[in-house]
Amino acid sequence: MIRAFLAVSALLLVGAFAPAALAPVQDAAITEKGFPKKLSDYGFFAVLPEQVPADGVQPYVLNAALFSDKAEKRRFMYVPAGQEVSFASRDGLLQLPVGSALIKTFGYENEAGVFEPIETRLLLHRANGWLALPYIWDEDGQDATLKVTGGRLEIEAPVGPDGARQMFTYSVPNKNQCKGCHALGGEVTPIGPKLRNLNNGASDSSNQIIAWREAGILPNRFPDHPIMPRFDTKDAPIGERARAYLDINCAHCHNRQGPASNSGLYLTYQESNDTALGLYKRPVAAGRGSGNREFAIHPGQPEASIMLYRMDSTDPGIAMPELGRSLIDDQGVALVREWIASLEGQSDDKKDSL
């Protein structure tokens, strides 16, 4: 009887006070060959259904985030004990050591207003590079199961105007499609955790960069990078907010080493060539995605700009991004429309041609 009582107490303790010590991250699951079948196999969470992170797993937020059908995303980073993170010099992408993992859970609030996970995507840093794996949550909401083929889920979620609940098809990318966004120079790489996208500008520990530095996760060097503005506020000029939006939503593909390198359209935050950024840039292989418009961005004329046409469509032959979106990002469209409208145009120069 006493023994039983103690056991129950221990279980309560696990949930309430000391999850970390009792649910360590399984480093071998990250680094060893093979694909663990369950999300729980990794031990990233002390309380998996509620996404309570285990010791050493850091939640983080981004200034500017990718639109994913209005899903709420919970991001976590795991760096093995004693290992150090460094920075990629060019754009401040955190360089996480082998054995690290990035964990991103996608979900929506249910009718009771409680976050309910749909899928968790993992990026595992193994000795031979990063591996992307999608886990779909089981119906009982207790764990998630590997689905390398991804899948489509018919769900009801608050994605309508003003957060109204509506039915739609949510797409979980397959393992290859993960690479469709995460490939850089042919190698899988993280996208979000860039210094400029993590640094909120605060000079105290409310800045996660500083907090991580104090926690010994980041080295003390603090490279000077521009801060990516939040585009969901009006705190920065329209141009900067639009560029931040394009950077996180498009530039993982549209950069010189990305899957859309052949397009010549490069949308990174630091891109300085106007043509590469789309201004008066003619399409190369847009097909019907061009929508009878002449330029990717027609300055001053959003309705004549291919970029907006593609953002404003859900047709697979037209829509951009090509993956990970079943709905239109109305706020993103409005932002880019406002930006293009604000750009000063040249006078038209029509010519006869063969």
Next chain:
Amino acid sequence: MKKGNRVAMLGAITLALTAAPAIAETHNIAAGADAQEKLQEAMILAEPGDEIVLAEGTYALTDGLSLDVDNVTVRGAGADKTILDFANQQGSGEGLLVTSDNVVLRDFTVRDSKGDGIKSKGADNIVYYRLTVEWSGGPKETNGAYGIYPVESENVLVDATTVTGASDAGIYVGQSRNIIVRNNHVTYNVAGIEIENSFNADVYGNLTENNTGGILVFDLPNLPQQGGHDVRIFGNTLRDNNTPNFAPEGNIVASVPAGSGVMIMANRDVEVFGNVFEDHGTANVIIVGYQQPFEDDNYQPLANRIRVGNNSHGKAGYKPGFPEGALLAAAMGGSLPPIIWDGTGEGVVSKDSAPALSLNLSKPDQSLTEAQPAMADFGDANADMTVPAVVMPEAMEAIVKR
């Protein structure tokens, strides 16, 4: 089922994953309700050396497929027997995307994909063999852009395919090098075959008919690879490429006049010889510079060292498909000669017996209203064909000989 967001799961399956054996494996796939998952699963779990074999049947696919494993063959039972039908495709920009090297695609059909048919990017040593890519509703602006679309690749072999209905190019090779496109049948596309911003391509033995333009060799500015050169177009039959241009406006091929046989724009060292041209309303051969404004110091907009010879010319020039064309034809006595050159660029020469027209423009973007059309006189200019033949790696040639 619990209450909440999740209402139903469409077709995702749980996989029991085990370590793959070291020897090559055959993944046999059949049409059926689970074909999407089974096929995509095979394309993810295949190991180098494996073959994915598609049984006869029509596969109703709901998403684009992708292959990212090197050295894999995807083989159907024949283009008329194994049909990958993308009419209900819900995602992805193409029917099949290949991003790995040493891949062979053969003996199946891709039908009605929402975007491009088959795209391969950064996929070296790729073989497209005895495939069909088609849009079944005929030529329409709403069809996908490219049927067969290798880009940023080295060693590309496209052999014995059939492509119909592409709203841009049936076979489009972009920003690649060492390319052979041969023995294909391309019909009712805007461009039958297009070689763009590419180096070293042989295009031969193809039948291109009823496209807007038969074979295009283009170079465009502001791209990672430009300066297209060393392209040979020989031994092709090009006929009746007079289908009205149905490309969406803005696309560069939307400017291709209906009734074009071969069109060369802003390339160097291109040779057109031994082809049979029949019935093109605008011209059998068009040689021009790039006409749009551009800002790119590294771009060369002229067509230089273009050599034409020993082609057979059927009727041409009776219905010019470009602005000013009718006026120009009237001035020339009712129709245009089979060969048209804008007059810019150096080393352009035709030794064909058919007459050639020069517009005598001073630069490619000069208005046609300022053209001074006259029969081109190439004089004693050298028309010797000197561009070397393209040679594929032997292993790639061996595949199509088997």
